[in-house]
Amino acid sequence: MKNLWKLLGLLSLVFSLTTCDLINPEEEVPAYLEINDFTLTTQPGTQGSDDELITEVWVFVDGTFLGMYDLPALVPVLKAGPTEIRLEAGIRDNGIASFPDIYPFYEPYKVTLDLKANETAVINPSTSYLSEAKFAFIEDFEDNRPRIFTDLIAGNTELERTQDDVFEGNYSGRFALSREYSPVVEIATSGLFSGLQEGGVYVYLEVNYKSDAPVVWGFVGDPDPIAGPLRFYDPGFSAKNEWNKIYFNLSQLLFNTEFDEYQVGFQAFLLEESPDSSTILLDNIKLVHF
Structure with a gap:
């Protein structure tokens, strides 16, 4: 009988230790x-x-x-x-x-x-950048090459180089909106693009900006004989009083347009709460694809 009690006590101790391990298992240290x-x-x-x-x-x-x-x-x-x-x-x-x-x-x-x-x-x-990354254009406003965004579709102000407020280097791009004379400005690339998604689906537009008004970006193509150019604008930025960078994913937008050839464009406009005279500054505009 005494040996039986010893055996039961030993089993109880083993069960107790096992139960503790199950309830409080040893945790890994990361x-x-x-x-x-x-x-x-x-x-x-x-x-x-x-x-x-x-x-x-x-x-x-x-x-x-x-x-x-x-x-x-x-x-x-x-x-x-x-x-x-x-x-x-x-x-x-x-x-x-x-x-x-x-x-x-x-x-x-x-x-x-x-x-x-x-x-x-x-x-x-x-x-x-990956070696496979291609740059359809880079507009940094820093040299005397022909400017990229020169097709003025709407408004009466052009995108010009400025040294007044520069993100980096010596120049940035600048244009202005005016509630009285030019509340909407639309500008597109002078050249046409095609085949940006032949090597892969991704197409991104990188932009540094500082703006008093919102700006939307996208594609312009296949002019309608009556209505004029067809516009597909979707992503954009709101007013921001400090320089910022944004990565616009234009992949789905471009796929949906089904254009054979297209311009890259943007449209800026004054909202009710926008200043009557607004300035938009741009720099380091890159159109990247595979």
Whole structure:
């Protein structure tokens, strides 16, 4: 009987220890990635400005997607030892915070790190344009080449170079709206484009801007004999009194137009709350595709 009680006591102890392990299992201790802002490097003369607005990072660990994080980010990783990290540069399609996406024309940043539990690895990611990225045009207003946006469709003011308020370099582009004389201005590229989606679906327009009035962007093509040019404008920006950058995703818009040839255009207009005289400043306009 005494041995039986000892056996029951031993079994009770084993059960108690096992139950504790089930209720309070030992937790893994993560390593951490401290990810700082991206830097962009461009090829002088062929890719334009190195200004970027990379706001998020998409993190992949050993090929598995871990999550998207606002930059700068501190990311826990349940890995130890040599680990392959891939970071994709994230932007906001059309400047909308609820439409984050990987920018398809930037190279991913890759690094292999020896991760250790409860230690932090610092990453300063860099990127560049993919070698497959093509630039249909770059308008930076910096030289004496013919200007890109010269077809004045509506209004009485042209897009001109200015040194009065410059984003970077020596010049930016400027035009004005006037409630009395020119409340709407529409300007398109002097040249026609075609086949931008032959190498891939993505077509983006990068723009630096500072504006007192809203501006919408898109495509103009196939003039109607009576109504004139057909316009497809969709993404745009609102008034902003500080320089900003935006990535316009024109992929779906261009696909929907079914134009064989088209101009890239924009339309600016005064709202009721806009100043009677409004100024729009533009710089580093890039049309990028594959």
